[in-house]
Amino acid sequence: MSTTTATTTRHLTGFWFVAAAFFTLMAFGTAPTPLWPIYQVRDHFGATTVTVAFAAMVVGAATSFRLLGHLSDRLGRRRIIVPALLTGIASAVVLAAWPALPGLIIGRVLTGVAVGLMASTATAYLTDLYHEARPGDPSSPVPALVATAANLGGLALGPLVAGALAQWAPAPVHTAYVVFGVLMVVLLGLVLTSPETVDTDLTEQDRPVRFAVRPGRRTEFVAAAAVGFFAFALMGLFSSLGAIIVRGQLGITSYFVAGLAPFTAFAASAIAQLALGKQSQRAVLVTGTLLFPIGLALTALSLYQPSLGLILTAAALAGAGAGLLFKSAVTQTAIAAQPASRAGVLAAFFVIAYFGMGLPSIAFSLVIQHVALRPSMIGFAAVLSIGTVLAVASSRRTVSA
Secondary structure (H helix, E strand, O other), X not given: OOHHHHHHHHHHHHHHHHXXXXXXXXXXXXXXXXXXXXXXXXXXXXXHHHHHHHHHHHHHHHHHHHHHOOOHHHHOOHHHHHHHHHHHHHHHHHHHHOOOHHHHHHHHHHHHHHHHHHHHHHHHHHHHHHHHHOOOOOOOOHHHHHHHHHHHHHHXXXXXXXXXXXXXXXXXXXXXXXXXXXXXXXXXXXXXXOOOOOOOOOOHHHOOOOOXXXXXXXXXXXXXXXHHHHHHHHHHHHHHHHHHHHHHHHOOOOHHHHOHHHHHHHHHHHHHHHHOOOOOHHHHHHHHHHHHHHHHHHHHHHHHOOOHHHHHHHHHHHHHHHXXXXXXXXXXXXXXXXXXXXXXXXXXHHHHHHHHXXXXXXXXXXXXXXXXXXXXXXHHHHHHHHHHHHHHHHHHHHHHO
């Protein structure tokens, strides 16, 4: 085997190892979703406590994105992916061994740190590895498609796997964490064999700036981040309260079924992005803007006409819309970034997006303590829909300017 062939094989193998690690860690991030009703019954959690426990991951992720997300541009991609997996393994140990509220909060914060490190680095690492393996195809859509499938596919599968384990395996609040922890240990060993793609011998003056956008593109970045905020707000609602709403409104006690709503939202998000992957940025943005409020309206309607089919349809349409909006926002952010600071600019984008995943859901859980669930959902859907339309309008203005 020639040196060139060996190098190509090593980079291509590393590409799939990193994709698998990305997929598994993102799935671990949403694994507790169908378990929230268990915690709610066993420990008498209210909706706000559940949402705060969920949002602990958001705090960890936002902090990780803000303080550490840019480091792969300086230290190397693998040197960030490995600590991400180690932190994820530590989180799994805490969540499995300490199922009380303090352990849940600490474990979720660690999960967020791991997700932040992984999400801010894996896409850039996959792009680098693929281009090293296929240097003659620099515009290939494969890295972006695989990164999307790993990211959102993992987020989708996490609730489904955890729900199935909780329903049919012993120790429902422990088993899922143990399974994901073991998978991350295996993947850690595989990622360690993957080649580094960043030149870490650069002199200090050659180091990329932590956050640098192209001249005149700062407003474009802000608009894209606003779109990401609202898209993630919907995902946060389904991840934090989706299982509890299914259980409370439909009276379904199956943990597997409880995981179907968030699974459907994330899966539809991934499928929509892959299906419209070759469409223009404008077509993606317009389609997402149409589907997003329709899905939210059906979500509100499903509380007045409780039906699993209606809830899943609403989750699919809203998730598809959110996924297309998110894809458009990430693309716009990557275009606005200076190439050498891509990871740092994407990290800043994800900080804002992850705050969208946590803050609106916390606000919603507080509102429903004083206002009935149904009118609260109508208000929540209206605020998200209006905010999204305004953010998209601003985004389109900055792109066409």
